[in-house]
Each structure stands twice: as structure tokens, then as C-alpha cells.
Amino acid sequence: MTRNQEERIGVYVCHCGTNIAGVVDVAQVAEWAAAKLQHRGVVIAREYKFMCSSLGQELIEKDIKELDLNRVVVAACSPHLHEKTFRTACANAGLNPFMCEMVSIREQVSWVHTDKSAATSKAMAMVSGGVERVRHHVPLEPLTVPIHPATLVVGGGIAGIQSALEIADAGHQVYVVEREPSIGGHMAQFDKTFPTLDCSACILTPKMVSVGTHPNVKLLTWSQVEKVEGYVGNFSVTIRKKARKIKEDLCTGCGICQEKCPKKVIDDVYEAGLGYRKAVYTPFPQAVPKFPVMDVANCTYYEKGTCKACEKFCPTDAIDFDQQDEILNVQVGNIILATGYDLFDARRISNYGYGRLPNVFSSLEFERLSNAAGPTNGQVVLRDGKTIPKSVGIVHCVGSRDRNYNNYCSVICCMQSIKFAHLVHERTGATVYNFYIDIRAAFKDYDEFYQRILEEGTQFIRGKVAEISDVPRVASEEGKLIIQVEDTLAGKQRRIPVDMVILSSGLQPRADSKATAKVFGISCSANGWYIEKHPKLDPVATMTEGIFIAGCAQGPKDIPASVAQGAAAAARVLGKIEQKEVALEPVRASVIEDQCSGCRICNGLCPFNAISFLEDRMVTEINPALCQGCGTCVAACPAGAIVGTGFSNEQVMAQIEGLMLMNIEPAEVIA
């Protein structure tokens, strides 16, 4: 690769306020670079308070024009933050943006080191590495690719629904993939929502219907994404549409099959294990779509070979016992992941007795219990199905804020528990005790709601519940569940006998969230929440261009926040679609044909099938549209015939020499 005849390099060292300057002697770094790297082409070295500010950028632009710079090194924050900024500044001054190199002396130096002189020396070495590297930069042109206007939304809960509707309303095609038989997510299971206490179904179902009937939405329920290929703008997605065993074009959703099905099964998903459904079922009456699914594992016909009651009674012959899974392939430009959360399994806290003591309920169980459409028609009763409790304990922070389980706050449990207190009070008149560590009632109208529940006479006891037992110590405890807790405000251990306990279980990532992250090529925290690109400034994007996240998949949050994220992700996608094309980093590999010996070592290394072998010419070729720029083939080529732009051998080798300050030694070291 040919280099410009003479390198004229500008070095810019940022103070970042005191973020860098507080540890690194930035003036010294700049002076050193100007003096010691002059023979390597450094024409000017400056330091400035905030290089990323418009004044800082103008400084660089001015130098490029006036000093005829052809290369720029900016020593500041991580390139993941401001590389774009400085490349744009270069471009504004007429320099190819790829002639800029960033050196991270904040994340890699000032923020992680305390010894000022060691930090300053390291910053110098890193600037030196950047200068050596930039000498080998060549002007590049970004690859632009068109953006496919369709979008995939994974997960049909409230966040996914919101995203899908925003994009569809803007006139673009959306595919919504949901693995359950109906969209609606957890919100469809609730009776009331805090703090307004409006009916969950009343506000959710109209949105579900909109998704189901929207001309721009293709709804794929009982389906899962199996494979994602491609990159931003051009994803190719493989979806498995599981066999419903129902012909959707014939089914009218009349429900006769469910009525006639003789097999009753405990519904672990929608009814949270508290109610029953049939082997052919729609999870709830307002399900979207209206088509039922057959639960093959529990269907009598698949078990014993006879029954087919549903088929006999179906008025439109829509039952199809031989239906097979379908594999669909869709092309989309962007993807929104709104895969939601799982409820913490309270059986793991054996001292809380869930699963052992019948009248200990999980929060989702209680949601179903209090739901007018639930197994008890909204009657709050004990596990016997009839007794109305006279006293109820509600336990906050179950499995949350606890190093033995999940060490984070699940955000929604305080408000949810306060809502439960209200519902219990309203439905049963029982005495209600809420056990909390801290009441977290942030956000609009939440604390007001807490005040209202206090007014209703709920007893708030500050203390993390230690155990729930059915072993009485005194007569008044006979036949009760005893909640043992330290009332930390009274400073005494208390044993409070109640009829019913509700555990406000926390939220946790989907059990398969890590596997899903792998399918989509995004990152997860150690817990399994999806990681956003920036925790404050880019909360719905991911490190992977074209893939966005919304709702609880990113971390615990309530309905308003999920909806806001769903809409935000949609806005980001619409922005991309409007751009019509996207510029890709021109980091690509290419083969220098006359150096290629045709050994084919690289041929098997590319997972994107970008490398092919031209039998006629006995050389290897790389398709730049398929190449993702990882550079594995570049590293493998024994003849050095593959060039990786942006990360060439010359660039990396020079950077190493620079980092080791071999350029400072007498000139003979680097000829």
C-alpha cells in the first residue's frame, strides 16, 4: 500500500475537564509528543480542555487547513465514544475521515491508574503508538449498504407491541415473533396496574387487537427465531413457526374445540400454575390471534391414538393433526428484542415455604387470583379455593437485593406489593401487613399511591422476612402461617400469624436470555440482562448495529418505562429506515492476487462464507459485501497476501513499536 510522500501529523491531547488532566500531565504529554515525535512527522501537538467541544473540533479543523496536516491523532476517551466526532471534524476540514486515530487515555489511563507519573508515561507511549499507527493509515471510503425497510420485533409483550405499532403506523412492514400462542405478555395476566389501578386488560387488549389487524404487521405467534444472519440493514432471519395443529385459514376461533377437549392440564404459563386449561387452548379469551394451539405433549390423541374430540366437533374442519412446523425466512433491516423477563422462582428460598406451605402464593399467582377472569373470578381465597383470608402478609424483595439470589433491585416489587395490599383490602377486608426493606416509590404518582395505601390502614413493617413457618409456638399461632421478622423500627423480633402470604417475587432475565443473545450477536450482563450501548445516552441500542432492545429484557422496569423504551426503539429504527442506507466501517479484507499462492489455508476460516477459491486462476477471492472485517484470514495467510484495511499488519506492527517507544531510540532501530 502506498503512503503519502510526507506525513504531517497533528496530535491533540484532551483534558476532559479533570477526568484526564487530574491524573495525566496532559501538557507534558503534548510537549513530549511535539519534541520527541517530530522526526516521526508530528508537526503540531496541542492540549485542550474538551477536544470534543465545538471549539476543540474547530481547533483541529483549523490546523488541518493551516498546517496542511494529513493525519490526526486524538488522545482522549474511548474511540467507541468519540471516534465519529473526530472523523467528522477531519472530514469537515477536507481530510479523509479515516486518517484520524484515537488513543484512549481516559478509560485506559486516567480512570484506571492512580500513579500520576506512571499514567503520564503510559499516555506518552500510547500517543507514540497512535502516531506510528496513523503513519500507515490510508484514505478509505465507507461502504454504504441499503437498509431493508422491514423490521423484526421479537416478543409480543407490551414493549414489543408498542414498538411494532409505532413502526407499522409509520407505514413500514413489521414482523412480530412471539413464542407463546398469543401476544400480550405478562401484562395480560394482571388485573390492575399501579399506581392508577386501571384495568390491565382494558388498556392492553385494544393494542393487541391493533397489532393483530394492522395491515403492516405480520404476526407470527407460537414461533421462535432460530437463526439471524447478515448485518445492519440486511438481516436474514430464520423463524420456526411451530405447528399449531390448527389450519389458521379455516379456524374461526369459535372455541368449540376447547369446550369439547376432555383433557384438563394445569396452566403453568398464563394462569401461573393456579388454574387449568385444555390440551387444545387459547391461553385467554382475548388472545390475539384467536386461533388455539394443540398441546401435543398432553393431548390424548397423541398419547393413546384415539380421541379427536376436537376434530369431530370443529365446524370448519380446521383441526390438522398432521400439521408440521414451518420454517420461514424473512429479510429485515433492523431488529428489536423485547423478550421480557421470568419471575424469580420463590421455591428457591426454602425458608419462605413456597411450594411447601399451601397458602404461600407467588406474586403472579396472586395476580391471577385477583383477576376477574382468573381461576377464582377475582375472589381472593386460600388454596382450598373457598376460604377468604382474614389476615394477609405481603413480602417485598423476594429474591431481589440478595446476594444469595439476585443482587439487584427488581424495581417493580414495592409498587406491586402496595397494589396487592390495596386489592386484598378491597376484596377481603383482611388485615394487611407489608414487609419491606426500603419503599422505593420513585416516579410520578407512586409515592401518592403509597400514601393512599397507608391511609387504608395497611401495616407496613420494616424488616426483611426471615422465615415463614406453619409450626406454632403458642396457641394464637395454631393453624396459621407465622411470618417471623425483625421489626427493625421497633428493634424486636416479631412473629405475625396470618392466613395468607404473598411473595413479591423479583424479576429475572429469561432463562434462555444468554442463548437468545448469542443468536442475535448482542451482549448480556453476568445476570443475563441485555446490555445497552450506553447506559445513559443510548439506552435502547446495542453494540450490534441494527439490533435494539426494549422492555424488561434490558433490565427490570414497570409498564410505563417498557412502553417508553418500546417507542424509543421504534424511533431509532424509523430513523435508520429513513436514512435508507447505512455506512459501514470500511474494515474489510482483500486479497492481493499476485501474492496469493493458492494454498487455501484461509478458505475454511471464514464463518460468513466471504472467501471463495477461483479454480481457474488458482487464487482466493474475498467478497467485500459478505466480509465482516474480523481479520482472521489476514492473520492466517502465510504469504501475507491478504490485506485487512484499518488493521493492516503494518499498522499493528508500527503501533507495537510505537507503544514500546522504539521510535524514540536512535533512528537506526526503525530504518
Next chain:
Amino acid sequence: MTDAFEPTIIGFTCNWCSYRAADLAGTARIKYPANVRLVRLMCSGRLDPTFVFKALASGADGVMITGCHPGECHYLEQNYKALRRFQLMQRTLKGLGLESGRIKLLWASAAEGARFASEVAAFVEEIRALGPLHWGRADASEAVGAEVAEGPRLQEVSA
């Protein structure tokens, strides 16, 4: 003399996981020793073994190779190739009569800033214990360093 020995370590990071782990260590202000200087690559699969020998020949006392966890590679599986090359490089180092502990392989996800920092700190101590390498410096055999750095490229064992 080894009392005050401050090793110099070159670290190679991939753009997607380990570089971001280093970023996260910074954002979270987790301290680690200043002995390591990082080179960003797009993928640990880009790591040409000559880079490692070049670093050692240029005066580095140790080299740290980092990438995404197995199965989490942004480029699907290229970090497995890095693993293969790492084993090859360890053998080569032994063959040259050097401690294979001079090079270290670390998988770090973008969420593992704290782990990245503690592993760097641990490696600095390991290299400190091994002492200076003196390879490619005036007092050592310059020929060896030069030969390795410029010499025939290491071949991929198998695709």
C-alpha cells in the same frame, strides 16, 4: 535489580468484548497497574502470532491476548482460532527456551470490567515474578529477536 522491576506488557483486545471490558473498567474507575498497553484489533482472530513475537522482540516482558468468551464471538467462532494460535505460540515460546507464562489468554465479555482489571493486575504480578525478558534489546541476542520478527510466518495448523 528486580526489586524495582516494572514489566511492560502489550495487550491485544478485540473490538467487541475485551476492549469494551477495558472501557467498562475505566467507566467504573476500577484500578489496575499501568504496566499494560493495549492494541485494539477487530477480533482475537485477527491476532497474527507475529504480532506477539514482535511485541516481545520490541521489549515487552509479556503479552496478553484477550477476546470474547467462547461462543460469544462477534464473528461467531473466530476466537476459537485465537485459542488454537495461542496454544501454538505457547509451544513456540517453549521451543525458544522462554517461559510460556509470558503470554496469557483471557476471555472477557463487555460486562466484565472488574474481571479484566483483576486479571491484568494478576498478570502483571506473574510477569514481575518471571523477571525482565531482555529480548531484542542491546544486551540480548538481537539476531533472535530480529529473526522472529521478520522471519518466516507461522503457519496455521489446520483450517
Next chain:
Amino acid sequence: MKDYLLYPGCSMEYSARAYALSLDAISGPLGLRLKELDDWNCCGATEYLGISRTPAYALIARNLAIAGQASNGTNDLVAPCSACYLNLAKADHYMQEQPQLGAKVNEALAVGELTYRPGSLNIRHLLDVIVNDVGLEEVEKHVVQPLSGLRLAPYLGCMVPRPDYGHRWSDHEFPTELDSLLKALGADVVDYPLKTECCGGHMPQIGPEMGFEMIRRLIASADRLETDAMVTMCPMCQLNLDAYQGETNQFFKTHFHMPILFFTQLMGLAFGIEPKELGFGLELVSARNVLDALGVKAPPETPPAPPKRARRPEGLPMPGPLPKGNPSEQKIREVV
């Protein structure tokens, strides 16, 4: 069969002689080879740790050091006493977690020409060895006199399932290992809700009212479940519940008669070993009823049905058991 080093602990020589006798009697049939440590000393129970730290850990570590020397071919050190087990495991654990403590303890041991490398021994409780190394299948093979009809309450006490340095137990509050063992002997195992509650420890000696109350809770709960005997694996639990049962009855004006036996005694009975060899008769609350129940040739027609926890069809279904394995892997164990 593996070899094990045995740290018997002071109680085994006197107050828990029945434990020692019965352990001796069942080791043969099970092929357990237990080699007693030479010249071991008291672990300090729960008392020394509250006086001074380094001496307390040095006292424990002398035994670890002796075990380390003796360990030809095995590094499993078995303690039948819960308090001893915990102290040995704790010293091993903290000497690692806090290297300064480890160094001091070794400095003290050095004057006795001893040293111990923390982590080099695997400290086990006897029940763990029998359930996990010997295995319930092997135990079942030796059962000639199934304990059918005997209602037994498994009572583990606190110091073995908690704090569980080796993470060996299925649960810190409701472990099922002792239940499974007693079931393998053919007994009717009571779902005893207080199986890991405290027996009172040293409370009978320092605050008798509290101590008697703690004993009462345990015995009353077992009595309510129509238990024939409580089965323990800890000399301190046995002593408190057995020897102070009379005083507890006096204090609360109750009339409990609850024999407290070691699990090894019941294993011996099921193996057909003579009660005398198993230390029966050494208990203060007589276990005659247990022997009588077994002496009856024909088992009772139908044993009293335990309260069923099955799903009531007319009520609401209960959540099933926690699936094994997966979620607890997410537990955060490391100390930052």
C-alpha cells in the same frame, strides 16, 4: 472402599458414647475404614472463638496439621460431631479467606513443629460420607431388619447444613439427605419442619429459660407429628434434647417422652446389630418404644397416614417441586 481420617471429638468418648459405639458397629459392614487421628485435641466448641481469635484457630489447626501429616493416600478428614466438623471446616476456610490469619496460625503451630496448608484437607461430616460416598444403595443392601412402622423425625441441627463451606448440602434449611437415609432403612420419615433449627447450643448452661424454650419447640413439634423418636447426627443436639428433656418438662409442666437417637444407631438396628452394641440404653429418655416397635413381628396394618399434601381437586393447584440444578447456579458465592 476409601480410607478416611477420623476426628472423633471429645463428646464421642463420654456423652455421645452411643454415637461412637454405633459408628464402630456399622463401619465394618459398610466397609468404612476410619483411622483415628493420633493425640487429637478439643476443637474448642463454640466457646474458644469468643475469647480470642488466633489461639482458637491454632487449637483447631493443631488437629488439621496432625491430619495433614497422617494423610497417606487420603485427604478426607471425617468428623461425626457437627460442632467439630464446622470448626475444622471453618479454620480451613478462613485460613484461606484471610491469609494473615493463616500465617499467624502457622506461626503458632511452628513452635510445636507443626504446619498446615489450608485447603489441603477435605473436611467432611460423617453423614455426607455415608450418603454420598458409601451411597444409599449400598446402605440398603445391608438392611435386614427394615424399620417399617417407626415414625422418625430427621433432625440435623444447625452446624452441618450451615454455613456449608463446601456447598455439599441440597439446602441450608430443608436438606433431604438424612430423610433419604432413614427412608432407605425402611422407616416412616416424618416431614419434620424444624429439622435444621437450633437445639439451644450452650443456652441450657447460660440462659436456661431460653434454652428450655428452644428444646420445647423442637420436641413439641415432633410430638405433634406423632414421632416415635428424633434422629440426630450431632452430640450437642442429642445431649440438649435428651439430657435436658426432663428439666424442660419440669419447667413447662409438660410430659414429653421423646427418645433422641443417633442416625448410626438406627442404621445398626436396620443392619440387625444387637441394640446393646449400638449404645441403646445410654439415652436418658428411654428408647424402649423404638425397640419394642421393631420387636413386633408383623408390621402394623396401616401406619397412621401422614397429612397428605396432594393437590385437592376442588382447590387451587400447588406449584410443583423446584427443578434440580439450574437456578442455584446463578447464586452469587464469591466474596468481592
Next chain:
Amino acid sequence: MADVELMTSPPIAASTKDEDLGLLKEVAARTAGISRLEMCIQCGTCGGSCPSAAAMDLTPRAVFALLRAGMREEALKSNTFWVCVSCYHCVVRCPQSVHIADVMYALKSMAIEANLYQDSTAPDFSHTFIGMVEDYGRSFEMGLAGIHYIKHFALRLPGMVPMATGMLTRGRMSLTPKRIKNMRQLRAILNRAKELEAEE
């Protein structure tokens, strides 16, 4: 005017001799292992779990709050740690993984040093117990029980006769202590350990 004057005199006598978290850190330093005491969030899991909490004047949580406040005397004269039975329920349930039981041991030794315990029954029992261990290398229940009960529970003795005779006749208690062979070695180790502990 009078109101203003009143308000200038502090309503509560400050007893913060230990600055910042000095006392908390001191306790942490005396605890075996890494105590994590500074991580306490005052949730009360410990006080709620404790089987002997009814006999405590302060719950463990309240003691930790006093330690954080630097109130040495108030913390050390509580009976909390003497009543602790080392059942480890609080330890495994603590959401912050504080080594509560081991902190209790550290507080016992500090209370003895500061001579701040209210009731000598528990400290005496510990001292008598370890006295036997230091003399014989083994515990000696008969000796321990004799000394301890006569001193602290003389009134209980008549009620205990059946138990004591039962234990003796069954050979579950011995009238004479057992002694380990290498008592000299054990004593040397313990003496050195005591010196090392005192060096801190």
C-alpha cells in the same frame, strides 16, 4: 429568646468517640475471615432469623447500627452476642453475606477485654470451658458442669440430680478428665498464638 437558647444546647449527648467508621472497622479487623460488616443494610434478616432473639436486649442488626455510630460502650455491653447460639441461620440468609456469627465471636472477645459484659454467666462458661481445654487438651464435662452450675445455677442443682446421676451411671460423664499426650506442645502453640494475637 429563651427558645433560641434552648435550641443551642444539643438535645442528645454525642457519644462518638470513634470517628467515621472506626469502631466498625476495628470489629471487622478482629473478625475471622472477611466480615463484610460495612455492607450491612439494616434489613433485620439476622434479628428475624435468630432463634434466641427473645433473650437478646438488642437484635444483631441494632448492634451493627451502634457499631456504625461509633457507640462502643452501648454496643459492647449488650447481651446479644452472648445469647448467640451459632446456628448460622442469619449467616446463610443475610442478603449481604455478612459473617454475622463470626462478628459475634469478635464482639465477645472485645466485651471481655473492655470488661463491659452485664451478666458473667456466659463469659464464665466460656472461660471455664477453655480452662479445661488448656489444662487437658480435651473438654471435661463433669468438671465444667460442676464449677459452672455451682457458681451460677446453684438453685437448679436439685432438679438436675436425676440427669447427672443418669449421665454418670451410663458412663456418659467421667469423674476424671482425659488428657492428651503432647500437652506441652499444645500449650506452646497456644501461648505463641496468644502472643501473636496480642501483637495486633
